Amino acid sequence: MLKTPLYETHLAFGAKMAPFGGWMMPIQYQGILAEHAHTRQGVSVFDICHMGEFKLQADPVLSGLDHLITQNIISMPFGSCRYGFMLNEQAGILDDLIVYRINKANWMIVVNAATISGDLAHLKENLSAGCSLENVSDKMAKLDVQGPQSLDVLKKIFGEGIGKLNYYTFSEFIFDQETCIISRTGYTGELGYEIYIANDYVGRLWKLLLKDSRVLPAGLGCRDTLRLEMSYPLYGQDLDINHTPLAAGLEKFVNFSKDFIGRDALVREQKNGPKEHLIYFQADSRRAPRHGFAILDKGRQVGTVTSGSFSPSLGKGIGMGYVAGNYDIGAQLVVKQEATEIPVRIVKKPFLKKTSLYELRINT
C-alpha cells in the first residue's frame, strides 16, 4: 500500500485511514458531515497526493497528443486547463483527466491514481518518438484548498496575484523558493484551488495552511459527498471502459470538429443514441442509494447505481447510475438491494445548484 508524504501527519492528527486506489488515504478527521459543511461554508485542505501527474514536452499536433484527447488542446491558451477524456477505439473511457498547457510545447496532464500505469502505456504507445513524456507522480504532491474562503487564505501565503486566476486557469507561484503550480479548479463545487508542489515542500505547506484558523483538514469521505452533490463523476465508478462520454452525458467535453481516438465509434453511437444513459436521482427520504444497487422501473431492473450517498446539504439520499432507455426528468424509479427499496425521482444535474463556485464564476 502506497503512502503520501503526509501519511504520518494524518496519523498524528487522528485521521481514519483506509485504502483508496492502492494508497492509504485519510477518509476523515473530525467527521464526514462536519468536514463537508466546513468545505461548503469555510475552507478545507485535502491531501490529494495520490493523483497522477505527467509532464510532456511536445508539439500538440506533431506528437499526436491532440489525437489522444477528446478536447481540442491546440486552441488552449497558455496557463489554461481543460477537462477531457482519453478513449479507446471503441470510445470506452480509459480515463478522465485535466490537461494543463504551460506554454507552446509544455504540458502537464493530471490523471486518476488507479489509472497512472494504464494511461502512461497508452500515451507511450500513441505519442510520436520525438517528444519527452515523464511520469512525475512520485515526485509531485498535490493539495486541494477548497471552499468560499479559499482565495482569502491563499492570498496570505502566495500573494494577491492569485486573485487574478479565473476558473480553469493556472499560474506558477513561489513557496519557500520552490516553484509550484496553482490552478483554480477542484472537485467540490466550491471556489477552490489545486496546488502541485514537490514532495519535499508539501509538509511545510500543509502546516502553514493549517496555521490559519479558518482552514481544517478534510478527507476523501467528504470529497466523495461534495463531488456527488455536484454530479461530478468518479472514474472507476461512474466512468469506465464500458461506457462512453455520450452514455455519461458528457459530450460537452468532446470536440467532434477534430479527429481523436474513439471518434468514429462515438459518431456511430450518436446516430442511434447510446444504449445506456447516466441518470441522477434523489430520494424523498434520508436513505442512501449505494454503489451496486439495482435501478428498477415498475419492478423490472433497468440499470445499476454507480455512486450514491446521503447528501449532507440536501438531507436526502442521492445517486447516479446507468439505465437502459430514455427517461425524463421527474420519472419515478426504485433503487433496491435485498430488502432495501428506496423510491427515487430523476432530477437535473447538479443536485446542488447554489455554491460559491457558481456565485464567483459570474464575477470573473
Place this chain on the structure above:
Amino acid sequence: MNIPKNIFYTKDHEWARIEGKIAYVGITDYAVHSLGDITFVELPKIGKELKQSAYCATVESVKAASDVFAPLSGKVLTVNTQLVTNPELINQSAYEKGYFFSMEFSNEAEKANLMDAASYQKYVEGISK
C-alpha cells in the same frame, strides 16, 4: 471508549438497559465510532415481536448501512421517533438520547447471553488488537 456499567452488551455492539420487564435498546459508543456520522435509521414497528440476535433495525452512516440485532426476545413497546429526523442524536448520545426503542422482553434466561460492562470492555479491546 464509553462503556457504562449496569447495562448489558452484545457481540454485535448493541446495548440493553433493563428496568424490570422492560429493556431500552441502542448501539454502543464503539459501534457509533466505527460507523461515523449516522444519517438514517429504520426502526422496528411498535408491537413487533423480536427474536434475540435476529435483525431488528437498520442504521446508515455516510459510508455504509448496517443491521442492528435484537439483544433480547420480546415485543417492541415504544420507538425513539426523534431519530427519524435527527439521527445525529446517536452520535451525540449513544446511551441516552440516541436509544432506538424499548421492548418488553419475554425470556429472563436470555440475559445470560449478554455481556456486562467489564466483559464487553475486554471484548472490544480484543477486537482492537
